[in-house]
Amino acid sequence: MNPLYKNLSTELENINIRPSIQRVAVLNYLINNFFHPTVDQIYKDLQSVIPTLSKTTIYNTLDLFVEAGLVKILTIEDNETRYDIITEPHGHFKCNECRTIFNFTLDLDSMESEELNGFKVIDKDVYFKGVCPKCLLNINSDFRKE
Amino acid sequence: MNPLYKNLSTELENINIRPSIQRVAVLNYLINNFFHPTVDQIYKDLQSVIPTLSKTTIYNTLDLFVEAGLVKILTIEDNETRYDIITEPHGHFKCNECRTIFNFTLDLDSMESEELNGFKVIDKDVYFKGVCPKCLLNINSDFRKE
DNA sequence: CTTCAATTTAACAATCATTACAAATACAAA
DNA sequence: TTTGTATTTGTAATGATTGTTAAATTGAAG
Structure with a gap:
């Protein structure tokens, strides 16, 4: 396994989130894409990595991350929810x-x-x-x- | 005509918005309801005043007011747009x-x-x-x- | 390695706010 | 009144998000 992904896995485990491939991929994406992506952007970009990926999974994963305090929802615009890794x-x-x-x-x-x-x-x-x-x-x- | 409404009418005319009954009612509602209502709240409350009112009209009117700089959209929450009279x-x-x-x-x-x-x-x-x-x-x- | 239970994912359907559009209505000018 | 334009209404379409459920995956125990 990619050592970077390994770190992300343990990071998720530390907050009691099981590090599935999809979850690690979303986390990795958010860390490496500072432009506050929409769900759709994440979905489209990760499809090349995980072809079977479902949009529902993105929503579920992001909800989980928000719940865990790992990620924050930006409501800067009314028609698109954007996500921000909390630093x-x-x-x-x-x-x-x-x-x-x-x-x-x-x-x-x-x-x-x-x-x-x-x-x-x-x-x-x-x-x-x-x-x-x-x-x-x-x-x-x-x-x-x- | 109610003198209060008269004032609102001229206020709209001053910014080149034709003061229809619906528009004056929405403006009056916003001025007297400081709780930053959603479209649905405005719609439901004004139906008792204007029974034939359509939700599309609320949207059109608010868009017009936003365009004219009379009203501001609040995107404080991701699933509901709220409107604020600008003071x-x-x-x-x-x-x-x-x-x-x-x-x-x-x-x-x-x-x-x-x-x-x-x-x-x-x-x-x-x-x-x-x-x-x-x-x-x-x-x-x-x-x-x- | 298997089995089993629990978790997670994926696909699809349902929902809800917003927008688009066309027909009906109101209004203003002639 | 007539004509042309702006406005409103009702309905349909859109698009993001949520709900549901079965299949796939995972992890633990034997």
Whole structure:
């Protein structure tokens, strides 16, 4: 077995998730693809690795990972659920043009409000939207052409 | 015509939206219901006012309002789109128990990151999740019963 | 290596929110 | 009133997600 996969296997075993081929593949995919993929992207890309793969399995696996606190659901856009391997807290920026989601570091701990005294805050999400540098260039050059 | 509705009509006319009965009703609903309703909630509540109302109209109207910058889509949860009348910038807290969404004031302008130099930031959203004071009480009393 | 029970996967059907579309209606200008 | 345009409605289509169930796989025990 690929030594990288071996590590992922033990990582899953440590949190009491049986390391099936599918689960290890999804975990490996998430670790190596920082672009916050949708279920469909994961499904399509992993089909070349596991031809019999079912979409339901992706959903089941991701649910399991979310439950275990390994993965976080991003709801930055209303029509597509995206998944994020949990590392340090960070903010997300989504480009309205190319739809890429970028991470950026942000001190979430310092974000507080007196109005939330008495509330138990479990989770904090910061979503920015706009246009990334690459697409800004394209938009400007399109404009020049007109 | 109700003088309140009259005001809403002119407000819509000012931004070049023809003030149909349905549109004014939706706007009125959003202004008087701060709980960030789903399409379904708006639809069900307004049926008593406009019996022939269609859900498509709610969608069309909200799309129009979003386009006009009157309303903002909240994507705090992945399976339900919620709508927010735009006032001053604020954060949102969603209670995982009762699913209510609370506003809280937050200085979004000061939230910046050097990593986003070169990015054009158009929109900022801050979503907190957890348990609201009321539900915290219920959870504690449930615990005592066991 | 076999057997058995439990877990996991895969395929398909069902659901639900949203969108697309066409016909009916309302509205404004002439 | 008539005509043309915008709006609403009802229904059908779409697409992501969930539910169900049987088959496949796994792991443990003998």
